Amino acid sequence: MTELSPNARALFDAKNFVTLSTLNEDGSPQTSVIWAKTDGDDLLFSTVKGRRKYGNLARDPRLSALVIDPANPYKYIEVRGRASLADDPQGELIQELSQKYMGQAYRFDTPEMERVIVRVSPEKVIVHG
Amino acid sequence: MTELSPNARALFDAKNFVTLSTLNEDGSPQTSVIWAKTDGDDLLFSTVKGRRKYGNLARDPRLSALVIDPANPYKYIEVRGRASLADDPQGELIQELSQKYMGQAYRFDTPEMERVIVRVSPEKVIVHG
Numbered sequence: 001m002t003e004l005s006p007n008a009r010a011l012f013d014a015k016n017f018v019t020l021s022t023l024n025e026d027g028s029p030q031t032s033v034i035w036a037k038t039d040g041d042d043l044l045f046s047t048v049k050g051r052r053k054y055g056n057l058a059r060d061p062r063l064s065a066l067v068i069d070p071a072n073p074y075k076y077i078e079v080r081g082r083a084s085l086a087d088d089p090q091g092e093l094i095q096e097l098s099q100k101y102m103g104q105a106y107r108f109d110t111p112e113m114e115r116v117i118v119r120v121s122p123e124k125v126i127v128h129g
Numbered sequence: 130m131t132e133l134s135p136n137a138r139a140l141f142d143a144k145n146f147v148t149l150s151t152l153n154e155d156g157s158p159q160t161s162v163i164w165a166k167t168d169g170d171d172l173l174f175s176t177v178k179g180r181r182k183y184g185n186l187a188r189d190p191r192l193s194a195l196v197i198d199p200a201n202p203y204k205y206i207e208v209r210g211r212a213s214l215a216d217d218p219q220g221e222l223i224q225e226l227s228q229k230y231m232g233q234a235y236r237f238d239t240p241e242m243e244r245v246i247v248r249v250s251p252e253k254v255i256v257h258g
Contacts, residue, residue, distance in 0.1 A: 017202050019195060021150040021158035028191040029150035029158045032257065033205050062157040066148060073146050076162050128161070 001121045004041050008077045008125055011067045012038045015101050020045070021064040022056035030056060035097040036065065042119050043079060046094040049114040057083040057118060065120065075129035081120040088115040130250050133170050137206045137254055140196045141167045144230050149174070150193040151185035159185060164226040165194065171248050172208060175223040178243040186212040186247060194249065204258035210249040217244040 004012070012018065018036040021029050032053055036045045043065055047054045057063065061082040069075040088094070091106070094115055098106035109115065133141070141147065147165040150158050161182055165174045172194055176183045186192065190211040198204040217223070220235070223244055227235035238244065 017197065019148040019160060021160050021193065023156070023158060027152070027156055028209065029152060029193040030209070031148060031150050031160070031193040031195040031207050033195070033197060033202070064150065064158040064160040066160040066162070068146065068162060073162070078160050080157065080159070 001041070002123060002125055004038060004079075004122060004125060005127070008067075008079070008127070009038050011069055011077055012036055012043060014070075016067050016070060018045070019066045020053065021066075022053050023060045023062060024052075024056060025059065035101050036067075037097060037100060039119070042121050043081075044093060044120075045118050046088065046091075046097055047116050047118055048109070049116060054085075054116060058085060063120065069129075072129065075127075078126040078128070079120065079122045080124040080126070081122045083118045083120055086117045086119065088117045091115040093117045130170070131252065131254055133167060133208075133251060133254060134256070137208070137256070138167050140198055140206055141165055141172060143199075145196050145199060147172075147174070148195045149182065150195075151182050152189045152191060153181075153185060154188065164230050165196075166226060166229060168248070171250050172210075173222060173249075174247050175217065175220075175226055176245050176247055177238070178245060183214075183245060187214060192249065201258065204256075207255040207257070208249065208251045209253040209255070210251045212247045212249055215246045215248065217246045220244040222246045
């Protein structure tokens with residue numbers, strides 16, 4: 001495990017979109033855009049059981065998360081690590097992230113959706129630019 | 130192989146930064162930010178021999194490239210495919226990309242750098258949002 005620098009923490013805690021890479025069943029990479037926040041040195045994000053990124057991380061927890069500095073897009077930070085998954089039946093994290101990014105409650109989930117918290121303990125933090 | 134929609138082509142041909150995921154030697158994902166352009170239905174980008182993404186793609190050509198619509202960051206397009214690599218001794222592609230993104234010649238390469246053109250024929254194009 002490693003630490004997030006203050007700069008990395010600031011970029012992940014601002015309203016910046018994060019690009020997440022996971023591994024498909026055949027080992028190929030899959031990329032999507034997520035909301036995220038930090039919790040100490042960990043990154044947290046929310047997903048739903050049944051989504052591709054959930055299935056990918058449940059099978060192989062290795063991931064890469066990237067945030068670009070909006071003040072200088074040639075500067076970006078990549079975090080590599082492994083996901084641990086925890087049920088979030090009340091959707092607390094998606095509500096928190098929705099407040100952070102949208103300033104309002106999240107209203108897009110249907111009752112049958114099962115929210116999951118993805119926690120990433122960084123194994124490598126790479127600063128570019 | 131599949132086609133890029135006009136919208137996908139427009140996003141990759143605008144001055145948008147593209148997030149590229151490749152596979153490390155241990156199969157874990159690696160992500161970086163690149164300049165890109167289209168050539169028909171292919172994506173093109175430039176790298177240098179010795180860089181991690183070059184080594185990764187030379188070993189395993191599978192990749193995922195993602196572009197976000199700057200007008201609506203909840204809309205993004207992911208292209209999955211395989212890279213083919215070709216030497217670019219004159220650095221023609223990096224010069225073309227530098228003109229596109231910076232409006233000027235690229236002057237950061239040293240003579241010993243060996244430029245490579247990465248060509249991606251999309252196998253899957255996924256539109257989100």
